[in-house]
Amino acid sequence: MKKTFYKIALFALAVFFGLLSCTNLSDLYDTGGGPKYTNLIVLTPANGAYVVRPVVIEGIKGSDISSIVVIGGYNPKYADVxxxxxxxxMFEVYEVDSGINVFRIIGKGANGVxxxxxxxLLNIEVGTSGTNLPSVTIDEPAVSGKIYTNTQIAVSGTAGDANGLxxxxxxxxxVTFQKAYGVLSGSLASGWQTNLSLSxxxxxxxxxxKNLLGVESAVTQVSFIINTFYVSSDPWFNYYSSAYGKTGAxxxxxxxxxxxxHTVLPYTSSSLDVWDALRAIDQDPLNANNVLxxxxxxxxxxxxxxTGTEDRWTIWEREHLWPNSYGFNDETDWPPYTDIFALRPAIGGVNQDRLNYPFDIGGTPLWNTGNYLLLTNGVISPSLKKNASISWEPPDNMKGDIARAMxxxxxxxxxxxxxxPNLELVDNLALLGSDIPYMGKLSTLIQWHLADPTNAAEMLRNNLIYSNYQFNRNxxxxHPEWVTNIWTNW
Known part of the structure; x- marks a missing residue:
């Protein structure tokens, strides 16, 4: 009884909307004579024009229809039944064009037929406002440079007249733009906000x-860095701000x-020179009158x-960790020649023994040979070795310091x-030669860097060079991790 009443009511409703929907009885009965309740009613406004958003199309389906598909705008949609x-x-204005739009409304059975x-046909009329440029604001972190130390940031701003937006x-x-409340979550009014979760x-x-007519504003942009590793307690956070987040080249x-x-010191001068700097930054912490x-x-x-006249085993000289013959020879006024990051006090005889050998593993221990036996002040490590005409291996506790200088x-x-010169580290020692700006061995230096990490003395030396002499840092x-970030193939 209820089913019969429902069918009668549906038929009456179909007749009521007959001018919009039914053209003849074939909408209700096929030629086979059996009842087909496939009536599909579409309700439209009297004037057929929409002047507000969103655009809503609605109606009533016959009982045999399982789903309603509307093909219109930019993509087909399934109606809510x-x-x-x-x-x-519902269609948002951005899904359809201003002017006459054709919507094809399809009723499908349970089998998809x-x-x-x-x-x-609907005439879509939209407003013309909302063309003001968006203004973007972004919360500043505790340190300058728009560097965030967590992955959750909120970006917000305004975007003109909300009524026409x-x-x-x-x-x-x-170049792929997405709505602020789409993939990037947020809310939209006259102001907008989107929350970003980034690595x-x-x-x-x-x-x-974009306004309701599809007119787009100019693009506004803001740049920022997400860095969860270097927190604001890093004292050189601002100094390296432009490097964070980068790798490789x-x-x-x-x-x-x-x-x-950097400020370039003269190699030898009556004023402040390299000698003066080394006496300060390499001072023996146990004896202020000495250098190490x-x-x-x-x-x-x-x-x-x-002074150039003494027994070289009794005095100290300025040792170029990167031999000057590899790229800058005897150019004593060139910046790399006087760069104190790569200059160290050295016993003259030891300096002479090292010559311009590259750094690598292996060779003969020196601590119990020749003039080294005369050096009793301090401990000469058994790991100090020379592979004649091939390479030089420093003591284990100095390897990391030397590698980072390279x-x-x-x-x-x-x-x-x-x-x-364009100085480069290489792994093939056969490439090294006089006036060629190569030094090695790269893979060995990386191993030394990892095995012998930075310590308080090395950090103090870095700070003194920065504060008092060259005003740049190593x-x-x-940031020791930047070694493998740059030389990633080793």
Whole structure:
């Protein structure tokens, strides 16, 4: 009884909307004579024009129709169908064009077969406001440079007249714009907000607005860095701000720009020179009158610096960790020649013994041979070795310090000035030669860097050079992880 009443009511409703939907009885009965309740009713406004958003189309389906599909705008959509047979579907203005739009409304059976369909013409009229440029704001972190130390940030702003605004669109590091409340979650009114959850890296957020006619504003952008590893307690956070988030060649280039152009000390002068700097930054912490020497670990009086006439085993000299014959020879006024990051006090005889050998593993221990037996001030490590005419291996506790000095030189000197060669670290020692700006062995230096990490003495030396002499820093002392970020193939 209830089923019969429902069918009668549905038929009456179909007749009521007959002018919109039914053209003849074939909508209700096929020629086979059996009842087919496939009636599909579409309700439209009297004037057929929409002047507000969203656009809503609604109607009533026959009982045999299982689903309603509307083909119109930019993509087909399935309508929401209620138990009483009424249905509705909504189109945002951005999904359709201004002007006459044709919607094809299809009623499908349970097996997906089309049972009935109708065409609907709607004249879409939208406003013309909302063309103001969006203004983007982004919360500043505790430190400058728009660097965030967590992955959750909120970006917000305004985008003109909300009444005529179709949407705000955002894009990260690309050209594909998505609605602020779409894939990037948020809310949209006259102001908008989107919450970003990002991994470490450098980002540029692009924002634009679109009005109801589809007219787009100019693109506004803001750049920022997400870095969860280097928290604000890093004392050199601002100094390295342009390097965070980069790797490989980009990181190397960024670090070069940061440490380039340092104050160059004269090699020898009556005023402040390299001798003066080494006496201060390599002072023996147990004896303020002495310096500590590289390789042989001797504490020797500051006033026993070389004058060129003494027994070289009794004085100290200025040792170039990166031999000057590899790229800058005897150019004593060139920046790499006087760069104190790669200069150390050394016993003259030891300096002479090392010559210009590259750094590598292996050779004969020196601690119990020849003049080394005369060096009793300090401990000469058994790991100090020389592979004659091939390589030089420093003591284990100095290997990391020396390696980081080599990485510094390879980044600081890129050949972009007349007096600055393009220094490179290589693994093939056969490439090394006089006036060739190569040094090695790269893979060994990386191993030494990892095995002998930075310590308080090395950090103090870095700080003194930065504060008192060259006013630049060795980034691989402050951030050891950048070594493998740049030289990634080792």
């Amino acid at each position: 209620l138990p009483d047979g009424s249905w509705s579907i 089309t049972l009935n369909e109708k065409n609907l 179709e949407g705000v669109y955002v894009s990260l590091n690309g 470490n890296g450098s980002y540029t957020l692009y924002v634009k607005a 980009q990181l190397k280039a960024a670090l070069h720009s940061i440490i380039d152009g 020497t590289i390789y042989a670990n001797q504490s020797i009086a500051k006033n026993k610096q070389s 990485f510094y030189m390879a980044v600081r000197y890129e050949g972009n000035f007349t007096y600055e 980034p691989f002392i402050d």
